Amino acid sequence: MPTRRQILTLAGAALMTGTTASATALETVSPAAAGFQPDLDQRLAAAQAAGRLDGLHGIVALRGGRIFFERYFRGPDASWGTPLGEIAFGPDTLHDLRSVTKSIVGLLYGIALDRGMVPAPDQPLLAQFPEYPDLAADPARARLTVGHVLTMTLGTEWNESLPYTSAANSEIAMEMAADRYRFVLDRPILAEPGQHWTYNGGATTLLGRLIERGTGQALPDFARAALFDPLGIGATQWTRGHDGTPSAASGLRMVPRDLARIGRMILAKGQAGGRQVVPADWLAASFQPRARLEDGRGYGYHWYLGRFEAGGFWRGAIGNGGQRLFVWPGIDLVVAITAGNYDQPEQWRPPTNLVREVILPALAG
Known part of the structure; x- marks a missing residue:
């Protein structure tokens, strides 16, 4: 079977932006200075020895905006299905974020909305795509709004549960379509919009199109100017689909420290470097729960909402293979995780075990 990258991309079709290292260094402190027990490495080693953290590539944990725990490992990696070989990961090693990209696009939409460049969530969706008058004339689709895109509650047919090597996977089918936007908008309607959450990379693709159309910039360029540079984020890559479109759903590559910067900005209610980068509202x-997942987690505007027994409520971004950004406002904690367990059924376990068995239990007091 062809790899995901062979299906989705042209050879070498990736965009690199930014400098090779983060513009400003993050301050590093000891675990004790951040209010954690000093035995984090022992906890980490015990979990690794028990085989509970297999496939982890990088960990960056911040409290009070400062790094108190940062570790990298060695292991095989891939980018969109193309093997990269055995990698010795470090602070400057770019890593696939996969669907963490979706949550970052959600932030970009909010920035563009604040600037009056994209439609508000309550606006009709098909009105934003006048090139498809036949779809807009469908009464059933007239009920679709931008908000249904932001919450992945379109009620249309979409299935990403199949392997990403399969043309029957909806994201792959979208990438192979002659017109990706028509493909997403023309899916059969199965339920009333707003009633059910369905994981949908096509929804993020629509957001990316609205951002590009409204700002007049390619998505990576707007991300660089509006979010990455203000946060001091260094080099990033954005993989393109077969038609040259940067993948809004899963194409971003970034280092873990810079992913943690996004979490730090969230804890600061959108501020960084003395300016409001993402509107606080x-x-x-x-982060309002607008849809409910089968496992009990909530979903807002392209962000997951959950709770651990220790640490309390978190807001997070989740990507295939074990990519995670967890933000705990109640305890001022950010954890960014990269891993290489792509497409594996139990891929969720290592990052969850890391949080539950290593980091949160070490919180002092």
Whole structure:
């Protein structure tokens, strides 16, 4: 079977932006200075020895905006299905974020909305795509709004549970379509919009199109100017699909420290470097539970909402293979994780075990 990258991309079709290292260094402190027990490495080693952290590539944990725990490992990696070989990961090693990209696009939409460049969530979806008058004339689709895109509650047919090597996977089918946007908008309607959450990379693709159309910039360029540079984020890559479109759903590559910077900005209610980077009201709206997943987690505007027994409620971004950004406002904690367990059924376990068995139990007091 062809790899995901062979299906989705042209050879070498990736965009690199930014400098090779983060623009400003993050301060590093000891675990004790951050209010954690000093035995984090022992906890980590015990979990690794028990085989509970297999496939982890990088960990960056911040409290009070400062790094108190940062570790990298060695292991095989891939980018969109193309093997990269055995990698000795470090602070400057770019890593696939996969669907963490979706949550970052959600932030970009809020920035563009604040600038009056994209439609508000309550606006009709098909009105934003006048090139498809036949779809807009469908009464059933007239009920679709931008908000249904942001919450992945379109009620249309979409299935990403199949392997990403299969043309029957909806994201792959979208990438192979002659017109990716028509493909997403023309899916059969199965339920009333707003009633059910269905994981849908096509929804993020629509957001990326609205951002590009409204700002007049390619998605990576707007991300660099509006979010990455203000946060001091260094080099990034954005993989393109077969038609040259940067993948809004899963194409971003970034180092873990810079992913943690996004979490730090969230804890600061959208501020960084003395300026408001993401509107605080957009963050508040993004973290409202607007849909319920089968496992009990909530979903806002492209962000997951959950709770661990220790640490309390978190807001997070989740990507295939074990990519994670967890943010705990109640304890001022950010954890960014990269891993290489792509497409594996139990891929969720290593990052969850890391949080539950290593980091949160070490919180002092």
